[in-house]
Amino acid sequence: MHRRLVGGSKWRDDIALSASISIHKLSGPLLGIRGQYRSMLHVFPTLDALSEAAAQRVAELLTSEEPDRPYLVALSGGSTPKQLHTLLATTYRDEIPWKRVHLFWGDERWVPHQSPDSNYRMADETLIRDIPLPFGNIHPVQTGLSTPLASAEAYEREINTFLRELDRPGLDLVILGMGDDGHTASLFPGTPVLHERHRLVAAMEAPPYAKVKDRVTFTYPLINRSRHILFLAAGEKKREPLTAILNDREEALKQYPAAGVEGLVTTEWFVDEAAVGRKAA
Numbered sequence: 579m580h581r582r583l584v585g586g587s588k589w590r591d592d593i594a595l596s597a598s599i600s601i602h603k604l605s606g607p608l609l610g611i612r613g614q615y616r617s618m619l620h621v622f623p624t625l626d627a628l629s630e631a632a633a634q635r636v637a638e639l640l641t642s643e644e645p646d647r648p649y650l651v652a653l654s655g656g657s658t659p660k661q662l663h664t665l666l667a668t669t670y671r672d673e674i675p676w677k678r679v680h681l682f683w684g685d686e687r688w689v690p691h692q693s694p695d696s697n698y699r700m701a702d703e704t705l706i707r708d709i710p711l712p713f714g715n716i717h718p719v720q721t722g723l724s725t726p727l728a729s730a731e732a733y734e735r736e737i738n739t740f741l742r743e744l745d746r747p748g749l750d751l752v753i754l755g756m757g758d759d760g761h762t763a764s765l766f767p768g769t770p771v772l773h774e775r776h777r778l779v780a781a782m783e784a785p786p787y788a789k790v791k792d793r794v795t796f797t798y799p800l801i802n803r804s805r806h807i808l809f810l811a812a813g814e815k816k817r818e819p820l821t822a823i824l825n826d827r828e829e830a831l832k833q834y835p836a837a838g839v840e841g842l843v844t845t846e847w848f849v850d851e852a853a854v855g856r857k858a859a
């Protein structure tokens with residue numbers, strides 16, 4: 579069942595109370611199809627408007643609860659989140675308590691951090707270098723290790739240690755994009771990583787059409803333990819997977835990996851009119 583909030587209205591985190599209930603579901607399957615899909619769809623006329631609203635939502639989440647509680651966020655790669663990053667680093671820079679924020683990456687291309695293909699580099703250029711984030715709060719995938727598997731294992735250890743120390747099941751917020759083929763993070767259609775049920779982070783080989791073959795990615799078991807998921811999707815090329823996911827998520831999962839993602843508390847889609855094929859209300 580989809581709960582749709584269309585347009586840029588201000589909303590409350592009104593189902594936060596269900597968090598404790600959802601956490602118990604961790605003992606069940608982690609793929610994400612847990613009966614009810616509590617997703618919210620927000621449609622905006624343009625990528626600019628979508629980015630404004632997403633930045634407002636992220637700022638709202640980062641300023642929620644006690645300001646000292648560490649807030650664990652995973653960023654995505656791709657180009658859609660660039661404007662969101664810039665807004666967080668300008669309009670919202672001074673209101674966000676950056677000291678509490680820890681940044682991780684939902685996926686990374688296995689290239690040096692200086693590479694133009696690096697997701698870390700994109701986030702550094704659009705966000706990190708312009709905000710007062712303590713150095714120790716930046717947790718990139720270490721792509722300089724001997725193999726992608728070594729990088730994935732090291733990242734999993736780092737995240738596990740973090741979660742154990744904080745006594746939490748997962749991250750607070752995972753920001754994701756979606757490819758034209760319905761992939762999200764580096765969960766590509768038809769790849770073995772989609773069947774991973776134990777590892778939290780995996781090394782994988784993306785299909786030949788993807789920009790960089792070797793990648794490290796959060797798996798469903800980690801993504802679906804996050805409290806909040808925020809998907810950003812813009813442009814007509816996203817229409818096919820998005821329509822399929824919104825129409826029948828279980829059916830869509832056969833083809834589009836993004837359909838398997840569900841946050842413990844919220845799953846929100848910030849999309850533009852071109853992606854959804856209809857006007858914002």
Ligand code: 6PG
Nearest residue numbers: 655656657658755756757762763
């Ligand atoms: C990556 C990503 C990937 C991305 C989508 C959407 O490293 O490639 O994290 O999952 O989010 O491909 O990318 P765009 O925002 O460029 O459409």
